Amino acid sequence: MAPTSGENTSDYAKEQQAVLDEEIGHVRLITLNNPSKLNIITPEVVxxxxxxxxxxxxxxxVEIIIIKGVGRAFCAGGDLRMFYHGKAEKHVIEAVYKMYWLEYHIHTYKKLLVAIVHATAMGGGASLTVPSTFTVVTEKTVLAAPEAGLGFHTDASLSYILSHLPGHLGEYLALTGxxxxxxxxxxxxxxxxxVPSEKLPELEKCLVNxxxxxxxxxxxxxEEFSIEVQLGEKSILHNRLLIDKCFSNDTVEEIVESLIAEGNIEGNDWIQGIIKILKRSSPTGLKMTLKSVRQAxxxxxxxxxxxxxxxxxxxLRGVISNDMYEGIRxxxxxxDFSPKWNPTSLSEITEEKxxxxxxxFDEEFELQIPQEEKIPRWEGKFESSGYNVQ
Known part of the structure; x- marks a missing residue:
């Protein structure tokens, strides 16, 4: 597909390098192809x-669209350097707007989507995969939403996705990363x-045919290639009752207090690591994220x-804090992994702030997406989830 009239040739080359596409019969295949940068989501990729x-x-x-990545990450999320250097400039806002439009489109897509998540999917990378009709994972797959720790919030539809998880796992994943x-x-x-990773080439060939x-x-x-799998020893689901108990509290402060109390009980040593994560995270990011997921x-x-x-x-405009820039720095x-948060404490971030x-925003500045929307396809995954597994 050649660049259209008025399209910058160098931008087109970048797009072609980072995102490869193939047309095979009734199947279309997207490959995220920037492994040296962990397939991050740049404006060109969006x-x-x-x-x-x-x-x-x-x-x-076209009947089936397959998306996959190459390298040691499916997609490491958004382009943090773009945010850091571009701040709230016009080209950054335009890129953000396009990403949100893309997320809505994927969630409500009319054709069958298959995501093959062979490795790490972080933040926006996770939101490219979960809304798919089928999301294939392997023994190498890792998913996380680390934005709160950076002074940001669970973006790119993640507040919606996480809020629909069983119990209060959504708050846990959003706040702790x-x-x-x-x-x-x-x-x-x-x-x-x-699907075991060694079977992915066969699976892809089968789907294409x-x-x-x-x-x-x-x-x-x-299902011809998929297997049943047991939870690992370090699975968060082994501690789901305590997670639900602690992360069901109304505020971040109360969540931390609950964790501290539970962490003092014999056998709950794993909680100490969670407390450390929350205490070194951006207070602003934590409060924004909890409120966002709860609203969702x-x-x-x-x-x-x-x-x-x-x-x-x-x-991006630093309305109440510049923590996101400090976290990225x-x-x-x-x-140096030593961010200096401002405000420094949870108590300083009031509901008014x-x-x-x-x-x-005024209507003309709001995100413009269709008013009538289908129920996102991925919600049905919970009907057969194994959350009750012991």
Missing amino acids: KRLAVLYEKWEKADD ARVDGADMLSIGLGTHY LKSGDKGIVRAAI RNQTLGECLKKEFRLTLNT AQTIDK LDLVFQA
């Missing part, structure tokens, strides 16, 4: 994905099939995306 998804949804001869493996993803509804995009036929094809429990997908869009823009720019970043 633009290219948006073009492909929109074109293929309208094409009569804890990583879940393929077995955990399958058990809590973030994945549909567990299918003559039908019928959901039942595709499911049966994937009673919001539609569209409402969640509009809310997250506001939070992202107001964070400490982790990605200077790599939080309201400033959640406040709706």
Whole structure:
């Protein structure tokens, strides 16, 4: 596909390098192809994905879209350096807007989507995979939403996704940035099939050769390669009752207090690590994230995306804090891993301050997406999740 009139040739080359696409019969294959940068989501990647998804949804001869990545990460999330250097400049806001439009499109896509998550999917990378009709995970898959620890919030539809997890696992994953493996993803509804990584080439070949995009036929094809899997010794689900107890509290302060109390009980040593994570995370990021996930429990997908869009823009503008820039500096720019948060404590971030970043924009500045929306396909995964596993 050649660059269209007015499209920058160098930008086109970057898009083609980072996102590869193949057309094979009724199947379309997307490969995230920037392994040296862990397949991060740059503005070029967003633009290219948006073009492909929109074109293929309208094409009569397309029935299945498969997305995968190469290298040691499926997708490490958004381009943090772009945020750090671009701040709230026009090109950054445009990239954010396009990403949210893309997320809505993926969640409500009319054709069958298969995500093959062979490795790490962080933040926005996770949101490219979970809304798929089928999400294939392996023994190498890791998913996490680490934004709160960086002074940001669970973005790119993650407040919606996490709020629909069983119990209060959503709050736990959002606030701690804890990583879940393929077995955990399958058990809590973030994945549909567990396929050993060595079988992925065969699975892909099988899917490409299918003559039908019928959901039942595709499911049966994937099941030919999938296996049952047991939770690992370090699975978060072994501690799900305590997680629900602690992370059901109303405020971040109360969650921390509950964790401290439970951590003093014999056998709960694992909680000390969770407390340390929360205490070194951005207080602003934690409070924004908890409020966002809690709101999402009673919001539609569209409402969640509009809310997250506001939070992202107001964070970029430093409405109540510049913690996001400090978090990116400490982790990605200077790599001293010693962020200096401001405000420094949870108590300094009042509801009145939080309201400033959640406040709706004038309609012309809001994220514009269709008002009528289908129920996102991935919610059905919970119907057969193994959350009750002992």
